[in-house]
Amino acid sequence: xxxxxxxxxxxxxxxxxxxxxxxxxxxxxxxxxxxxxxxxxxxxxxxxxxxxxxxxxxxxxxxxxxxxxxxxxxxxxxxxxxxxxxxxxxxxxxxxxxxxxxxxxxxxxxxx
Amino acid sequence: xxxxxxxxxxxxxxxxxxxxxxxxxxxxxxxxxxxxxxxxxxxxxxxxxxxxxxxxxxxxxxxxxxxxxxxxxxxxxxxxxxxxxxxxxxxxxxxxxxxxxxxxxxxxxxxxx
Numbered sequence: 001x002x003x004x005x006x007x008x009x010x011x012x013x014x015x016x017x018x019x020x021x022x023x024x025x026x027x028x029x030x031x032x033x034x035x036x037x038x039x040x041x042x043x044x045x046x047x048x049x050x051x052x053x054x055x056x057x058x059x060x061x062x063x064x065x066x067x068x069x070x071x072x073x074x075x076x077x078x079x080x081x082x083x084x085x086x087x088x089x090x091x092x093x094x095x096x097x098x099x100x101x102x103x104x105x106x107x108x109x110x111x112x
Numbered sequence: 113x114x115x116x117x118x119x120x121x122x123x124x125x126x127x128x129x130x131x132x133x134x135x136x137x138x139x140x141x142x143x144x145x146x147x148x149x150x151x152x153x154x155x156x157x158x159x160x161x162x163x164x165x166x167x168x169x170x171x172x173x174x175x176x177x178x179x180x181x182x183x184x185x186x187x188x189x190x191x192x193x194x195x196x197x198x199x200x201x202x203x204x205x206x207x208x209x210x211x212x213x214x215x216x217x218x219x220x221x222x223x224x225x
Contacts (some may be wrong), residue, residue: 007153032211043116044202044216051211090154094211098143098162099170102155 002027004093006103014111015079021076021106024093030092033074039087083112113166116217118203124223131190133220135203142208144186193224
C-alpha cells in the first residue's frame with residue numbers, strides 16, 4: 001500500500017539550529033511532493049512543492065526540500081530555525097487521481 | 113487568495129446525534145475533500161467530491177456521508193455520532209487539476225460525549 005513515513009514525531013531545537021525533517025514514501029511511479037505547515041491555531045498551508053525539474057526546491061520562510069528519487073525521499077531543511085517556526089509539518093505525496101497521502105506529521109518546537 | 117470556510121471551530125455533540133459539518137470555498141474549485149486529523153496519524157481522507165452531486169469514498173468513510181448540492185459547499189454528515197469520531201475535521205479544496213496543492217479550512221474540533 002502507498003504510504004508516507006515521517007521519521008520524527010517530535011523535534012525540539014534551539015533557535016539558530018539547523019533543521020532536517022525526514023520524509024519517505026512508498027510508490028514506484030511518478031509523484032508530486034508537498035510539505036505543508038500548520039502553525040498553532042492556524043490552518044494547514046503549503047510550504048513548498050515539487051512537480052518536476054530541479055530536485056532541490058525552495059519554499060517560503062527559508063525552507064527547502066530535496067527530492068531524491070532513488071531513496072524515495074523528500075526531506076525538509078532549514079539552515080537556521082526561528083522561534084516562529086514552531087509548528088507541525090506534514091509531508092504529502094500525490095500519486096495520481098485525486099488522492100494525496102499525508103504523513104503522520106512532525107511537531108517542531110523551537111526554544112527561544 | 114482562496115478562502116475555505118468551515119462553519120464551526122469547535123463543536124460538542126452527544127452520542128447518537130446526527131451531526132453536520134459545513135464547508136464553503138470561494139474560488140470555484142471543482143474538487144473538495146474531508147479529512148480527519150488525529151495525533152500520530154496525520155490526515156486521513158474520509159470522502160472527496162469532484163463535482164456537484166459526485167462523491168467518492170476515501171480511506172475511512174465508515175460512519176460518515178457527504179453532500180455536495182452546490183459547487184461551493186461540501187457537507188460532512190455523521191449519521192449517528194460515536195465517541196470514536198471525536199477528532200479534528202479538515203475541509204480542503206483544489207481546482208480542476210488534481211495534483212495542485214490543497215487549500216485548507218481552519219478545521220472543526222468535534223467532541224462527541
